[in-house]
Amino acid sequence: MNAKICFIGAGNMAKSLIGGLLASGYEAKNIIATDPSEEQRQALGSQFAIESFADNNEALMHADIVVLAVKPQILRNVCAEISSTVQAGSPLVLSIAAGIRTDDIDRWLGGNLPIVRTMPNTPALIQTGATGLFANARVNDEQKSQAEHIMRATGLTLWVDTEAKIDAVTALSGSGPAYYFLFMEAMENAAEKLGLDHKTAHLLTMQTALGAAKMVMESHQDCAQLRANVTSPNGTTQKAIEHFESKQLREIVEGAMTDAYQRAQELADELGGDA
Structure with a gap:
């Protein structure tokens, strides 16, 4: 793959993707990024030897793929700023901004664009991430392969067939690392x-x-079988598992993930407007 990739925004997740792409053999000359900070742009050049720009539209002039890597709260304004340039080039658009639906991104960018919405998680920062992807109807098979190649640079990638399932991915792998951190704590x-x-x-x-x-x-073996393998009858593990079950651990987990799922939908409604 030798498409020219432009990262709009160069935060931690974007840098993780850039680093992963370079480590997998992607040529630095085919990756560009934007950031308003001169210090950040210099750091990008030093760390990755890639070209960077302060002006989003200038960077987009020759891009085949655009990765929207800015905070969800400012994505609408960024899309408005670059919409004319994106319409002129009609690149594949990837979004790693949490909670923004493809229809909203498409509308903000002027419409009729191939857009892939992704939901990575923080372990992507150490190349052990899990990312869910959803493609709108204008994304062709080659573009799906390109999007998967980019996101696979930081770990596992899985496609979902409806955008609503991205909210389930958010509740599972997107927020999931924090659940494990809490349990470990x-x-x-x-x-x-x-x-x-x-x-x-x-x-x-x-x-x-x-x-x-x-x-x-x-x-x-699945998780249930592995658990059974280490749970000797009337042993220490069984006593602990019985305590978890008596406190309805499964129901607690289901309730927490349902709350996260519903909040993801609420955020999409809140962030997806034009006001």
């Missing part, structure tokens, strides 16, 4: 109350989480 605190020092509790918690995830990724 609770495990550390409980271990300290049981007598372990903080460092020991922290290291054992991290390694346990890593090992459990690795077993799920590499095993041919």
Whole structure:
């Protein structure tokens, strides 16, 4: 793939994608980025040896693919600023801005554009991310491959067939890292109350989480079977699992993810207007 990619915005997620693309063999001459900060642009040049611009429209002049990597709250204004240039070039548009629907992006950019909406998560910053993608009807097969290639630079990519499912992806993998951080934090605190020092509790918690995830990724068994494998009858693990079940852990998780899903839909409504 040798399409010219222009990143509008050069925050952490954009830099993670740029770094991942370069590491996978993508040529630096085919990646450009924009940022209003001269210091940030110099840093991009030093770190990645890519060309950068202060002016979004100037950067877009020869772009085949545009990655919208600005904060959701300012995306409407950025789209209004670049709409004429985008309409003239009709590039593939990728959005990594959380919560903004493809129809809203398309309207802000002038309409009739191929747009892929993505939902990455923060582990993408260390190339272990999980990203959901949704393509509008104007995205062709080649463009889907291009979008997947870009987002795969930071980890796993999966397509969904309706945009509503992106909100489910948000509730699962988008917000999910924080759920695990909370559970790990609770495990550390409980271990300290049981007598372990903080460092020991922290290291054992991290390694346990890593090992459990690795077993799920590499095993041919599902989570329920893996759990059963380590739950000896009337043993310590069974007592802990019974406590979780008595406190309705499954219902708590389902309720939390449902709340996140509904909030994602609310945010899309709030951020998607023209006011």
